[in-house]
Amino acid sequence: MTTTIFALASGGGRAALSVYRLSGPEAGPILRALTGDDHPRPRLASLRTLRDRRGAEIDKGLVLWFPAPASFTGEDVVELHLHGGRAVSQAIAAALVDLGARPAEPGDFTRRAFEAGKMDLTQAEAIADLVDADTAAQRRQALVQMEGRLGRLYEGWRGEILRAQAHLEAAIDFAEEDLPADLIASSKAALADLAGRIHSHLADGGRGERVRDGLRVVLLGAPNAGKSSLLNQLAGRDAAIVSSTAGTTRDVIEVSVDLGGYPLLLADTAGLRGGAEEIEREGVRRALARADAADIKLLVLDGAAWPHLDAESLELLDERCLVILNKVDLIAGAIPDRLHDHPVIGLSALTGEGIELLLQRLTAAAEERMAGDGAPALTRARHRASLNDAEAALRRAQQQTLPELVAEDVRVAARAIGRITGRVDVEAMLDIIFREFCIGK
Numbered sequence: 001m002t003t004t005i006f007a008l009a010s011g012g013g014r015a016a017l018s019v020y021r022l023s024g025p026e027a028g029p030i031l032r033a034l035t036g037d038d039h040p041r042p043r044l045a046s047l048r049t050l051r052d053r054r055g056a057e058i059d060k061g062l063v064l065w066f067p068a069p070a071s072f073t074g075e076d077v078v079e080l081h082l083h084g085g086r087a088v089s090q091a092i093a094a095a096l097v098d099l100g101a102r103p104a105e106p107g108d109f110t111r112r113a114f115e116a117g118k119m120d121l122t123q124a125e126a127i128a129d130l131v132d133a134d135t136a137a138q139r140r141q142a143l144v145q146m147e148g149r150l151g152r153l154y155e156g157w158r159g160e161i162l163r164a165q166a167h168l169e170a171a172i173d174f175a176e177e178d179l180p181a182d183l184i185a186s187s188k189a190a191l192a193d194l195a196g197r198i199h200s201h202l203a204d205g206g207r208g209e210r211v212r213d214g215l216r217v218v219l220l221g222a223p224n225a226g227k228s229s230l231l232n233q234l235a236g237r238d239a240a241i242v243s244s245t246a247g248t249t250r251d252v253i254e255v256s257v258d259l260g261g262y263p264l265l266l267a268d269t270a271g272l273r274g275g276a277e278e279i280e281r282e283g284v285r286r287a288l289a290r291a292d293a294a295d296i297k298l299l300v301l302d303g304a305a306w307p308h309l310d311a312e313s314l315e316l317l318d319e320r321c322l323v324i325l326n327k328v329d330l331i332a333g334a335i336p337d338r339l340h341d342h343p344v345i346g347l348s349a350l351t352g353e354g355i356e357l358l359l360q361r362l363t364a365a366a367e368e369r370m371a372g373d374g375a376p377a378l379t380r381a382r383h384r385a386s387l388n389d390a391e392a393a394l395r396r397a398q399q400q401t402l403p404e405l406v407a408e409d410v411r412v413a414a415r416a417i418g419r420i421t422g423r424v425d426v427e428a429m430l431d432i433i434f435r436e437f438c439i440g441k
Contacts (some may be wrong), residue, residue: 002024007020007108009083018083019082020092021079023109023371031065035051043064048060057090059091129379133322138212150376168181169407189395191397201387209381215366216371218296220291220316231255231266264362269290302323324345386417390417396411
């Protein structure tokens with residue numbers, strides 16, 4: 001990289017402190033120009049007065065010097081810890097531009113770290129996930145990936161493929177030499193075993209993506225069953241309009257919730273009933289579409305109509321459902337324990353009775369779908385697509401009879417896994433990946 005970049009690495013707005021980060025070949029000379037002093041000792045915070053090119057004082061603050069290659073980006077890096085006022089930020093930014101640095105684009109710093117070999121692409125993506133993490137589960141998953149466990153797993157698999165590829169190439173190029181007779185067969189057997197491990201890794205039910213993006217939970221039921229009131233109880237705020245008028249909810253209302261450290265995306269939907277007017281019918285269609293895509297369905301039954309059960313709701317009953325009998329405060333008799341072999345959670349969204357039991361059941365269901373066995377989880381669609389390509393290539397290799405065709409499929413598999421960590425063929429993806437980052441990272 002020939003340019004030196006800078007960005008506000010802390011949050012914007014009025015604050016006690018602001019942290020500016022510089023990276024690039026001119027970071028050291030810019031630091032000397034700002035302080036009129038030699039570099040401080042590496043990685044040691046030093047108090048300095050910062051001045052612009054004309055000698056006007058900007059601020060007094062702490063400066064840190066990270067000479068290459070022992071820095072986050074692998075380049076010379078400077079951090080300026082200053083007061084967080086807007087005037088200070090404007091003045092230091094103007095001074096840095098005047099001294100030849102340019103403002104960083106989103107992901108610039110992490111992209112330089114990747115291109116300097118400081119991390120692979122899975123670790124770079126984990127940094128973005130950690131910055132965006134809202135829940136404990138998201139934070140834990142991002143930390144595991146940032147430590148390199150996912151990248152090491154994939155690089156280990158790529159190493160196995162490359163070893164098999166080397167054996168296959170030797171069998172092709174040196175067929176007349178005294179090589180083991182079973183070299184191709186043993187290579188294919190090893191690759192078949194690896195294909196099985198990749199398949200098992202892929203068959204995780206989307207655990208990593210669920211943690212990263214949130215578990216999709218949809219509330220379903222008849223009009224006036226109390227879905228919107230229940231959504232407000234779970235969200236802890238008035239996210240949905242509550243009315244006794246049937247059909248108040250026409251569109252899908254989404255709320256993000258942190259439940260026991262797991263991210264949930266709750267969706268309130270239109271009441272299920274036939275024969276409604278056109279707009280309400282569209283709401284019902286969207287509700288059913290959400291039901292199809294949901295990880296968990298909260299099927300809300302109206303206790304005021306008990307023991308009558310609406311047929312539209314019962315048609316959606318399956319293994320993804322938690323059955324909720326709302327308005328139990330209006331039921332005089334006993335509340336049933338089960339409905340069609342599904343446990344029934346009795347509650348009142350109005351009074352809050354039974355909400356704690358629902359939260360426990362919902363947390364357990366979320367944990368079942370998101371908690372893993374300790375192995376690193378794939379977290380992005382591009383990981384899954386590349387692993388599917390690799391597995392398919394390894395399966396094809398088993399069917400080939402010519403060594404040259406086996407070797408070609410093995411090369412395809414190696415490239416597919418290499419794309420995940422950034423070892424091969426990733427130029428076209430870099431702009432897309434790093435565009436997701438915030439400025440300063």
